[in-house]
C-alpha cells in the first residue's frame with residue numbers, strides 16, 4: 001500500500017490548531033497525512049524536509065527554531081468561516097458590532113475580509129486587547145476569542161476560528177505536485193462549506209416565509225381590523241377585516257400611502273397625529289361603528305391601529321355577562337324591579353340612581369327586609385361596573401374564620417383543610433365589579449381591621465399568604481343597626497365606618513310607605529301564582545294597617561301563606577296568617593279613599609286566563625319533550641288546533657307573563673321559548689294530578 005505524503009501544520013494556539021487540522025483533514029485527508037503542533041502546547045524539536053504550513057505569519061518567529069532549511073514552508077492566508085456567516089447576515093442593516101480578535105492586524109484583516117465578502121451591512125468597530133480607544137457596542141463578533149470580549153457586551157457572536165483560504169490550499173497542492181484531477185475533488189470539498197451556508201440561508205429564508213404566512217393567517221383570523229404604516233405613511237400591514245371597512249383588499253393596500261386608502265380626514269388626522277391624546281376614538285366608517293385604538297413602535301418607527309367593531313364588542317359583553325350569570329355572580333335586580341309609587345320609595349330610587357354612577361363606597365341603612373340587597377344590585381347594574389360581577393355576602397351568617405377566608409381567600413397550606421392551590425376570596429372574584437357586604441355591623445373587630453386595610457390600600461393579602469394582590473372592587477355595605485352607637489360602645493371602628501359610609505342611603509321601612517302595599521301585593525301575586533286571584537277588600541285593609549316589622553320580606557311571606565291556604569282562587573280574611581295580623585293600636589287606619597284605590601288595583605292584576613295558560617304551557621311542554629324550543633308561530637298553530645284563539649301579539653304578551661312567573665325563558669332571535677325548572681314543576685302539578 002502506498003504510504004500517504006505528510007503535511008505538518010504549525011499553529012499559535014491549540015484552538016486554531018484543532019480547527020485548521022480539522023479543515024485540512026476534511027479537504028486533503030484522503031491523500032495526505034496531517035500532523036499538527038501549536039506553540040501554546042508543544043512544538044516539535046526539528047522538522048526536516050517536510051511541507052510545513054504556518055497558521056499565520058505572526059507565528060513565524062516563535063516556530064523558526066524548529067524549521068530546517070530543507071523544509072518547504074507555506075504561510076496560510078486565512079478567511080472567515082462561512083459556516084457561521086448566517087448569524088451576521090441576520091443582523092439588521094447598520095447595526096454596530098465590535099469585532100474582537102487578539103491583534104490589531106488580525107482585526108483589520110478580518111474586517112477587510114468580511115467587507116470584501118459582501119457582509120458589509122454592519123458597522124464594524126475594531127477591538128483588541130490594549131487598544132487605546134474604542135467604541136462600545138452591545139454586540140461583539142469574534143473568531144473564537146470569546147475571552148477577549150469586554151464584559152459590558154450583551155451578545156457575543158462567535159464566527160469560529162478563521163479558516164485557510166482556497167489560494168493557500170491551491171499552493172499546498174502545487175507544492176505537493178497534485179494539481180491534477182484530484183484537485184477538482186479537493187476544491188469541491190472546499191466550496192461545500194459555501195453551499196452549506198447557502199442552504200442554511202435558503203432554509204432560514206423559507207422559515208421566514210412560512211412565519212410570514214402564518215402571521216398573515218393570524219392577522220386575518222382576528223375579528224378586529226389591524227393596520228400598520230411606517231414613518232413615511234407607507235402601509236405595511238392591512239388585514240382582511242379592514243377590507244370590510246375600507247372596501248380595499250390587503251394586496252392593493254400594502255405598499256400604498258395611507259392617504260390613498262383612507263379618505264376620512266378626521267380618521268387620517270387621528271392616525272397620523274401621533275403626539276396628541278386620546279389614543280382611542282370612535283368613528284363611523286361606511287355605516288359601521290368602530291372604536292379605533294392607536295399606538296406606535298418607536299424603534300421600528302411604525303404606527304399601529306386596531307379597529308374594533310362596536311356591535312361585536314357589545315355581543316362579547318353579553319357573552320361575558322352570560323358567564324357571570326351562569327356563575328350566579330350577576331346583579332339580578334334593576335331599579336325597574338323595585339316596586340313602589342310612594343314618595344318615599346320614588347325619592348330613594350332617584351337618589352340611589354345618582355349615587356350609582358359615582359363609584360364611591362356606599363352604606364345602605366334600613367330595617368330587615370326593606371330591600372337593601374335589591375337596591376345594592378340595582379345600583380351595581382346602573383354603575384359603570386354593570387358588566388362586572390356582583391357578589392353578595394351576608395356577614396352575620398358565617399363564623400369569623402370562615403368569613404375571613406371567604407372574603408380574602410387563602411393560600412395553600414394556610415390552615416388544616418385548606419384546599420390545594422389555595423382559594424380565591426370573594427374580593428378577588430368581584431374584581432372589576434361590586435361586593436355587597438350585608439349585615440356589616442356584625443363583623444368582628446379583627447375583620448374590621450383587615451377590611452379597613454383592604455379599603456385603604458386597594459390591595460389584599462390572602463390568609464396565610466405573602467403576595468399582595470391589587471383589587472378594583474366597589475364596596476356597598478348594609479346594616480340595620482345603629483352603627484354610630486356601636487362606635488361609641490367600641491364595637492365598630494370609626495375609621496372603617498367613614499370608609500364604608502362615603503355615601504349613605506336610607507331605605508324606608510314599609511310602614512313609611514304603606515300606599516305601596518297594594519302594588520306589592522299585585523306584584524307578588526303575579527310572580528307567585530298563575531291563577532287569577534281575587535282579594536277581599538277587608539284583607540287589603542288589614543294588610544295596609546299592619547306594622548310590618550319584617551317589612552317586604554314579611555309581606556311576601558304572608559302572601560305566600562295566604563296563597564297556600566286560600567280556596568276557590570279567592571283570598572279572604574280567614575286566610576290571613578293569624579300571628580302576623582295582630583294590629584297595634586297606634587297604627588294608622590287608612591281612609592275609605594285608599595280602600596277604593598286598593599280595590600281597583602287588585603282587580604287589575606294582568607293574569608292569563610287559566611285555560612290559555614294551560615294550553616300554552618302544554619304546547620311548550622310537547623316541544624320540550626321532543627327537545628325543541630317553541631317559536632311564537634308554531635305556538636299559534638298548536639293553539640289553534642286546540643281551539644284557543646289568540647293573536648300573535650296576545651301570545652307574545654302571555655309568554656311575557658309566563659316568563660315573569662318564572663315558568664319559561666324567552667331567547668332572542670329564532671331560538672324560541674323554553675321551559676324552566678319551575679315550568680316543569682307547574683306541568684307536573686297541572687297535568688299529572
Ligand SMILES: Nc1ncnc2c1ncn2[C@@H]1O[C@H](COP(=O)(O)OP(=O)(O)OP(=O)(O)O)[C@@H](O)[C@H]1O
Pocket residue numbers: 337338339340366367368369370371372373374375438480523552553556
Ligand atoms: N321594592 C320592592 N319591590 C319588590 N320586591 C321587593 C322590594 N323590596 C324588597 N323586595 C323583596 O323583598 C325581599 C327582601 O329584600 P332584600 O333581601 O333586598 O332585603 P334586605 O333589606 O337586604 O333584607 P335583610 O337586611 O334582612 O337581608 C326580597 O325577596 C326582595 O326581592
